[in-house]
Amino acid sequence: MNIKKFDTKTLDLILQKMITTVSTSKDEIFRIGEQCRKDHETLTEELREVKHLVIKTIEEGDKLDIQTRFARKRLSEVSMHFKDYTEAEVRDAYEKAHQLQMDLSMNRQIEKQLRDRRDDIERRLLGVSETIERAESLVSQISVVMNYLTSDLKQMGEIIEDARMKQEFGLKIIEAQEEERKRLSREIHDGPAQMMANVMMRSDLIERVYNERGGDEAIIEIKSLKKMVRSALYEVRRIIYDLRPMALDDLGLVPTLKKYLQTIEEYHSTTKIKFANVGEEVRLPPQYEVALFRLIQESVTNALKHANTNEIIVKMEINKTRVVVIVKDNGKGFDIREKKAESFGIIGMRERVELLEGQISIDSSIGKGTIVIIQIPLSL
Numbered sequence: 001m002n003i004k005k006f007d008t009k010t011l012d013l014i015l016q017k018m019i020t021t022v023s024t025s026k027d028e029i030f031r032i033g034e035q036c037r038k039d040h041e042t043l044t045e046e047l048r049e050v051k052h053l054v055i056k057t058i059e060e061g062d063k064l065d066i067q068t069r070f071a072r073k074r075l076s077e078v079s080m081h082f083k084d085y086t087e088a089e090v091r092d093a094y095e096k097a098h099q100l101q102m103d104l105s106m107n108r109q110i111e112k113q114l115r116d117r118r119d120d121i122e123r124r125l126l127g128v129s130e131t132i133e134r135a136e137s138l139v140s141q142i143s144v145v146m147n148y149l150t151s152d153l154k155q156m157g158e159i160i161e162d163a164r165m166k167q168e169f170g171l172k173i174i175e176a177q178e179e180e181r182k183r184l185s186r187e188i189h190d191g192p193a194q195m196m197a198n199v200m201m202r203s204d205l206i207e208r209v210y211n212e213r214g215g216d217e218a219i220i221e222i223k224s225l226k227k228m229v230r231s232a233l234y235e236v237r238r239i240i241y242d243l244r245p246m247a248l249d250d251l252g253l254v255p256t257l258k259k260y261l262q263t264i265e266e267y268h269s270t271t272k273i274k275f276a277n278v279g280e281e282v283r284l285p286p287q288y289e290v291a292l293f294r295l296i297q298e299s300v301t302n303a304l305k306h307a308n309t310n311e312i313i314v315k316m317e318i319n320k321t322r323v324v325v326i327v328k329d330n331g332k333g334f335d336i337r338e339k340k341a342e343s344f345g346i347i348g349m350r351e352r353v354e355l356l357e358g359q360i361s362i363d364s365s366i367g368k369g370t371i372v373i374i375q376i377p378l379s380l
Contacts, residue, residue, distance in 0.1 A: 019146065026142040033135030040128045047121045054114045058211075061107040068104050071097040119204075126200050133236075147290070199228055253289040254281045254316070257296060261314060268304055272311045279317035279324075288376065291352050292316075292323060295360075298349050299327035299372045307331025307370060318378075325374040333364045 075097045078085050085093075206225065210218035248256045254277050265273040284292070296314060303312050309331030317324045346362065353360040358376035 022142055022146055026139060026146070029135050029138050029142070033132055033139065036128050036132045036135065040125065040132065043121055043125050043128065047118065047125065050114055050118045050121060054111065054118060057107060057111045057114055061104065061111060064100060064104040064107055068097070068100040071100045122200055122204070199225060199232070248289060248293060249286070252281075252283045253292055254318075256293065257314070257316070260293075260297070261300070264300065264304070271304060271309060273300070273314065274312070275314045275316075277316050277318075279319050282318060284318070284323070284378070288323070288356065288378075291356055292325065292374075292376065295349055295352055295374055296325060296327060302346075303327070303329040303331060303370065307333070309369070320378065322378050323374075323376040325372075325376075327372040327374075328369065330369045333366050333368050333370055335366060336362055336364050 071093070075093045078090050078093045082090065203225065206218050206221045209221050257277075258275055261273045261275045265271065283289075296316075300312055300314065303309050307329045309329040311330050313326070313328045315326040315328075350360055353374060353376070356376045358374065360375075361373045362370065363373075364370035
């Protein structure tokens with residue numbers, strides 16, 4: 001079926017339905033996350049109480065163990081010198097030893113039940129924590145999708161008139177979204193989720209070390225645990241920045257870019273990323289800040305993924321009439337005349353720039369790196 005004309009109103013209707021569906025899904029995921037947080041608080045409090053009971057039971061068991069040994073010794077003495085004790089004294093020694101032995105057995109059984117309960121709660125806490133992380137990640141991703149659906153994609157629908165191009169571009173968007181979900185899923189599974197699982201295991205180890213070797217060695221394990229938690233926190237923050245830095249709305253484009261590029265440089269330790277703002281540090285309209293951030297993010301990401309570069313330079317100038325961005329790398333370069341499947345990212349960049357009535361030029365050649373120049377007109 002060859003479609004030559006496409007009604008943009010139909011696309012708007014489809015987009016509105018998509019927005020409604022995505023918004024409903026976001027609310028549902030948020031509710032799931034909030035319920036998991038409540039469950040996490042309840043389980044944490046229960047775990048605290050169970051651990052207290054375990055310690056208390058162990059202390060009582062230690063006392064009973066000492067009392068039982070003394071009672072057995074007393075019973076042994078009475079048995080050896082049976083004639084020197086009255087019948088009441090013999091019976092009392094036997095009953096005390098028997099009762100203490102029963103109390104000790106009951107104590108050991110309660111201790112085992114409490115330990116099993118503690119381990120079960122910790123496993124449930126781990127599962128709830130992973131669910132909370134996934135919910136937060138999904139909410140962040142859906143927010144990005146919502147922003148794209150309500151702004152960029154709607155404007156793109158008004159510009160693109162060819163139905164075949166719209167269909168192809170829509171499929172590319174879906175593919176890119178699915179690839180991003182897969183990447184985030186792998187990063188969360190291999191990063192924060194694994195680290196949090198290790199944290200739970202190390203917390204059990206700390207308890208055993210404290211009980212068996214004392215406080216000094218337990219402190220050493222706690223310091224190691226802190227490093228692990230710090231690494232998990234860094235991974236979570238990096239993923240959040242990769243989606244959309246929250247500081248973009250609060251601080252503006254320039255401070256957010258500085259932090260974002262610093263974070264990316266720390267993660268890609270083999271590549272030096274330099275940022276310079278040679279213009280005015282002023283706030284721009286939200287749609288400009290989002291678009292410029294995405295354009296720079298895409299340029300830097302392309303250089304890191306495909307250019308095999310060890311240095312990226314990002315320069316930006318904001319004045320009253322325009323914004324100029326230059327992203328330069330010293331990588332392997334490419335033939336700009338050769339079209340590849342990966343060039344979808346460049347197509348998206350061109351579309352963003354055209355929506356802002358700007359210009360973008362990409363200069364690259366094999367072995368000589370790549371320079372991306374973006375110019376966006378302003379009237380501040």
